[in-house]
Amino acid sequence: MKERIIEIIHKYHADKTRLMDIMLDIQDECQYIPEECLDILSKELVLSIADIEQTISFYHFFSQKPRGKYQVYINQSAVAYMMGQSDIIEAFEDELGITLGSVTEDGAIGIFGTADIGMNDQEPAILINKRVFTQMTPYRVRQLIDDMKAGKDVKDMAVKAPGSGKNSDPLIDAMVHSNIFRIGPLLANDYKPFDYLKDNLSKIKAESIVEELKKSNLRGRGGAGFPTGLKWDFCRKSSGHDKYVICNADEGEPGTFKDRVILTEMPELVFEGMAIAGYTIDAHYGILYLRYEYKYLETYLNDLLNRMREEHLLGENIAGISGFNFDIRIQFGAGAYVCGEESALIESMLGKRGEPRDKPPFPVEQGYLDQPTAVNNVETFAAVVKILTKGADWFKKLGTADSAGTKVLSISGDCQFPGIYEVEWGITIQDMLDMVGAKKTQAVQVGGPSGTLIGPEDFQRSICYTDLSTGGSMIIFNRDRNLLKDVVRNFMEFFIDESCGSCSTCRIMPAVMLDKLDKILHGKGVKQDIRDLEEWGTVLKASRCGLGQTAGNPIVMSIKNFRHLYNQLLNRDELKYNGFNLEEAIQESCQVVGREPVIDHGHLKNGRERPECKANGTHKPECPDLSGHKDFEHRATNL
Amino acid sequence: MSKLIKFNIDGQECMAEEGRYIVDAAKDNGVYIPTLCNIPGLKPKGSCRMCTVKVNGRLMTSCTTPVSDGMEIENHIEEIENYRKMIVELMFVSGNHFCPSCEKSGSCDLQALAYRYQMMVPRFPYTFSQKDVDGSSPLIIKDQNRCIMCKRCIRAIIDNEGRSFFTFKNRGIKLEVIMDKEMGQRMNEAEAEKAMEICPVGAILKKEKGYDVPIGQRKFDMKPIGSEIEN
């Protein structure tokens, strides 16, 4: 095995910044990262073993223990739960006789939970060895288990169905659906791949591209909404011996899956946008940072990149523009939501823990390998191509005054047609609900767990940067859902699992808040607990990145908009009752010593005599004779 | 020497060399901004968030943000001081900070900040953490229950090849600082001494050392942390 590991390391030129790729390859080879690899890695890459372990332990999909020949990851998003995920887990556990988070004795099958895998419109969904299985039922689980027990390749499993759209392309061959229910200017079929790159790029100066983008008011589609033209301008003007274009396809915000669909249906648009960015900021390298959950797209996307190289759309002197050299590689993540934050993503690409950096300096000044780097969302790159093709004026006419263009929404939860909808900015929530066939809606989670939870009184508000801003995730809950228990709690657990832990605030506070929420959910809460949660959540604003700053939002926003749900659960007696339950607290010790959990300290209050000591037969209280006992003598001499 | 610029903290006019981090520039002007993870001379990490200030209305960590001309900094204001107190309290409840039995008591930065902020009781429930204590190194003991993840040891205790003796493991609430087992074995006296010294709490202790300064003479027994800076 040693030779094979060294081979992998040298495939990446023993470059420690490529530790992610190296470990992903090792894991492909060994199914986990065995102890003996650490020594080899440590020597070849000149890293301490603890250093390597800190990267491994950061990412959810890396493991130092065997996780089975078949590694089953079951989506634990709130929507997966709503669509019957517990039945799926139960079926796996029952059939295999193991619990979630463990591996069968023969080492064949491991079942694990995982954060949202980007399939909210076709839940319950699971991953087995990088292959996605959607719309699972207990019956399908049993079929899968039979196939796994028979040792079949994941591609040959009986649970199979053609995916829609390009998911049925032989290079993808996934039972995933694109579920595009509304096409707008971005997703429209009027696009001829690479036309702009081939025919127009040579005619336009980099400055003019920046100007056009500024004029278009295009803002980042990942959620933060930074003006794209400005970002590229900063990056173009920053000095560095190399510059980089990074496409952020780490879409981990629960409830969003639009980047998956864009990369499946029109990856050309994204790569063309990246190449244009390369031309504009004078970068020679582009990197698509793709979340591990979408590894099933790897062959398909690499095939497209190869075809682009063959057609001189990547490589040297692209499209006949002398000196325009640009190539793209795909970098996979390994399961860490926080890597969607651009500086954390860069850290991850360097083989490190995905911890966000302090800013300044910003990535446009010092990003990947400390060089100026433009990081943009998948949808943003796609929008750039359309803007340059059709003009900023055309684009500005779409949407609202402050939010130009369209937004690709990922809509899921309680509605008739969960899927992808491209809408102009400015649409109201109510219109959106009518569009997707949502009835008896109790609440909508706008922008994923880090966004806001709104109720019917806010359904006339509109989706745009200045009102309800969103990176694309829209989750609908009907009146039958238990918002606090099944949604807010799930989201809090998500943030706790996904925090990088670097900032004290985000590392500790969400867990403290969840404990308090649980206290309330168990009927032990008092009024003060609500006030506490509101006050405590504020300190999260002092966290470094967006994850930390919004990690209390599920609770804070639900208190703001659904306070009645909390009030219903409160206990009224604030002075005497503080969530402490004496009857519960004595159960364990009574069991251990074998006595009835009956408390009688009545003498305290009414002044009656202590009950007579009734020795229970075996127990005769008498003073033991300690003389001669070694321990006693030892202590006595010390005294 | 680089250019001198003007800025102000809570209305007080200050001057500093351009590019100096706010926390240091404030210190030069007799203004104390509390820190835990910061160590002068090492690249700042901004992980404890104690030194958070408002810069032109935005929350920033003053150990990582350079001053610039005309900057308006808010430091000693209710909102910020409340955040800082909350952070101290969060750290207390997240570990086992039982001061009466700690070797660092009296010389502990976290405790000193709690004194400064008159923390009578943390507002958050205690978690009573039960994490491992690593005594595998011949020279030091590493008590994870007292660690506040400031990353000081990770950044400061480095061997000749630039490798750190300490690193992070896991993430989020499960984050821990671990010692490289093999490197811990060959740690020398000076490195061990420095590790204990640099740890702002009692998470890294040199073996056979502790309680060597009488109560009343320890670092923060008589004077609050930061009082040496404030004029």
Add this chain to the structure above:
Amino acid sequence: MSKPVIATTSLAGCFGCHMSLLDIDERILELIELVEFNKSPINDIKKLTKPIDIGIIEGGCCNSENVEVLRYFRENCKTLISFGECAIMGGLPALRNGIPVEECIKEAYLDGPTVQLNKDKVLPNDPELPIILDRVYPCHEVVKIDYYLPGCAPRADFIWEAVVALVTNNEMAVPYEVFKFD
């Protein structure tokens, strides 16, 4: 006007805090001018005999009786003070928190160094005995606490400042040198 009434008790504590209270030395004469003592280990009054203005609690809650006494104080005291580290954060007894109760009891009565004295392997289960809780609780996790006086033990000067401030209705001065956790 009658003097404010004080009661004190020690739950899962070592009485060190009460010792520290006595360390106010001759000021105790001033103190009894200011207040009236009701139930307290200091005067050995066993029961509360009237409504109390200030209840002072040393120690946390490690068994059912601690909880009962604490609740009894809460019901009968206008103001309740957590006094010392054990009351505030469980203190030394709370070192067992996180260790299963079963393990603690077995260590104490079966597997510990004095195990040979318990030949019949009896675990204390007489109904007369207070029942051990699953963990040690700081007082404010059981009832509402109004004020906290940290320290192990709280310094006598600190206690003095606090009590005087409370009974004279003045703001408390917290001299830096006496506000300590150890």
